[in-house]
Every structure is written in C-alpha cells, then in structure tokens.
Amino acid sequence: MTSRDPDYVVLGETRTYSFEAITRAIRLVAGGARFIATNPDPSGPSAEGLMPATGAIAALITRATGVEPYYVGKPNPLMMRSALNRIEAHSETTVMIGDRMDTDIVSGLEAGLRTILVLTGSTKPEQVARHPFVPTRVVESIADVVPLVDDFAPED
Template identity: 75%
Template sequence: MSARDDGSPRPVETWLTDMDGVLVHEEVPIPGATEFIEALKESGLRFLVLTNNSIFTPRDLRARLLASGIDVPEEAIWTSALATAQFLADQRPHGSAYVVGEAGLTTALHDIGYVMTDRNPDYVVLGETRTYSFESITRAIRLIDDGARFIATNPDASGPSHAGKLPATGSVAALIRTATGRSPYFIGKPNPLMMRSALNRLEAHSETTVMIGDRMETDIISGLEAGLRTVLVTTGSTRPEDIEHFPYRATRVVDSIADLVEFVKAPSLSVDG
C-alpha cells in the first residue's frame, strides 16, 4: 500500500479532508487548519472538504468557514446532500422526491432537476435538520409504506451543538425504519460512494489521493474501502487510546491538521508512514 511497484512512494496529487473535528470544532478553527488550506491552494493540488452534514449549501459552508478564518472556495466543498443528488441523478434522472431536510438538500435536488412533492414521489429523502417535525416524519413513513424508495443522506446518529448532543439523520432514519420495516440506503460516510463521488468530481484517482478524518468508523473506513490512503487526526472523535480497538488502521496517525502542512509544501515527503 505504501509504494509503487518500483518501490518508490506514491505521489499525492489530491487531498480529501473532513471538516468537523479536522478543520473546525463547531465554529472554532483548529490550529493549523488555515495554514493547511492555504498551502493546498498555493500548491495547485486538487482538494475537497467533505462533510456528512446536509443542512447547508456549499455557499453557506464557505461563509461559515470564512468566519472562522478558513478560506475554502465554494467549489471545493462536497456535502452528503450533493453526493445524494448525484446518486439520484445517476439512478433516476429528473425524478421526484419527498424531502425531510433543509436548504443544503433541497437546493442540491432542485439543481439536478428533481421535483419536490408529497404525491407519489419516487423517493423519500431524509437529511439533517434542526426542526424535525412529527408531521413530516409521519408523511415520510406513509409514503414509504406506499412504495417510495427510502434514501438517507448519512447515518450519523447525533450531532454537536453548543447546548449538547442533537439527534441527527441516523436516529430519525432508525425511527422510520422501525415504523416501516424498510431500511434506507445511506449515501454519506462510511459509504465509500461518498469518496467515489468526490474523486469523480475532481477527476482524481484513488491511488494518488489521501483522505484526512477524525473518525475511524466513518472517515477512515470509507477512505480505506475506496482505495485511498488515510490520515487520522486526533483532534476530533476518535481518541488515541481508542485506535487499537478497530480492526483496521489508518495509513498515518497525526496529532492535528497542522502536522500535514509540510506534506503539502514538500510533495517528496511520503504520508505512507
């Protein structure tokens, strides 16, 4: 995994990085994040910032990151909502969907030509929102019972807030699954489809791409299954003492994103450990 057939390290031509826990905590920048993104832009290397959060559009996320001092171009942000829209466009072009979610998801679906409807939709698409309603969940359950296909943007069971943990897409998906007996198809991490869609967007190859994440069970496993080299930072969910509990390993483990700036500035350095 660490070298080409001739024994030399594989070059890194493309970087994918998770957002929360890698670049920011809520809206607080993680030291080194600004320098890492600036190094990527100066290098000319292709990159995407990935997030399972489907609430916000790339424009929204760019503004939020910029407020934290991190300047990521809008076109360099890839969300589970965008990946979901791409999947649906490939599977059933110009279809229809009943959507439980916010602007990040509805905008992505509108942009691929989908019709939002609660009458005989092709799909029920569940995303993240801070205002899940009993009425919308009930409608989703009844539409799935009537034959709509069940898609969810990501399986995250909870998300952070300043007040504490919030239920997220995975928790509500479990409720709907229990009521209908139908499991959703999750698009976001740890589904490697999220990584594949990001690679396709960049016209990049897995052999020369590195994925950076803070969660072994989502970022690292999805990168691994998509054939990428992976770097775990310990500024987020997976703590150093938990790493050995997983049956798979990241290519490299570092303290924070600050430790990776040198790898962008000096392409001859190998992330392969």
C-alpha cells in the first residue's frame, strides 16, 4: 500500500468512504495509476434504506478523471469462471442466487448458470421486467430458496 506513484488504485465496498480518501484516489488515477473496482453496484440496501455502493464512488472518480475502472467482480464473466474453477463446479450444476438484476443475475446468466432473484435486497418486483433478460426464478426471500434445492439438483 502506497500513496506515492502506485500502479493501481483499487476501490472496494466499505461503509467508511471519506472525502480525503476519494480525493486521494482521484489524484492518483489522474496521475496515471490504473483504476480497478470490485463491482459496479451504484447502491445497496441498509437498515435505514439505500446507501451508496462501490459503483457510485467509482462514478465519482471516473467523472473527475475521465478514467473508467476495470470491474473485477460481478458481472465480470472472468470472476464467475474463476469461482467455478476454484470450487471445481460446472455451470450446469451451479445456481447463482442474488438480489440485483444488473450484477448478480446477469453475471449468472452470462456464465451459463440458472439464476434465482431474491426480492429482499436491491431489486424490487416492478424492476424485473425493465431488464432484457430474466432470472430462472424469482422468490420473495432467501428462505424461499431452500424448497427449490431439489428442483435445481442435477439429474442422474
């Protein structure tokens, strides 16, 4: 970790972004550091309601520098393929479960997985139809996934 001529600025999810840290990131990226971010999610849920997430802070840095980040997390297909390889799983026997259509579900679909959208997070029911792709299933909460295990089990 350095603030003097780094090769990369890496932005990840946190609840403690500071104006000083964002300003430092802007200056480093403008000075030539490569810009990497974990995920493009602009917002996320909290007990009090929506809160800014990595994508919102990345957009702020991009707007100030003109440099777009390379996203290493969802929906990057490389991330999904690496994860499948790591756990020695195959796309035909794996299901992606998530609460965001624009990262979780598209990530699963692009990796060839079946997908389950859980409506207790970021995506609301009325937002599902806005997307040009659809999840395999939509459920109210993660508790509703347990009865689906047999439906998604590979056939012998």
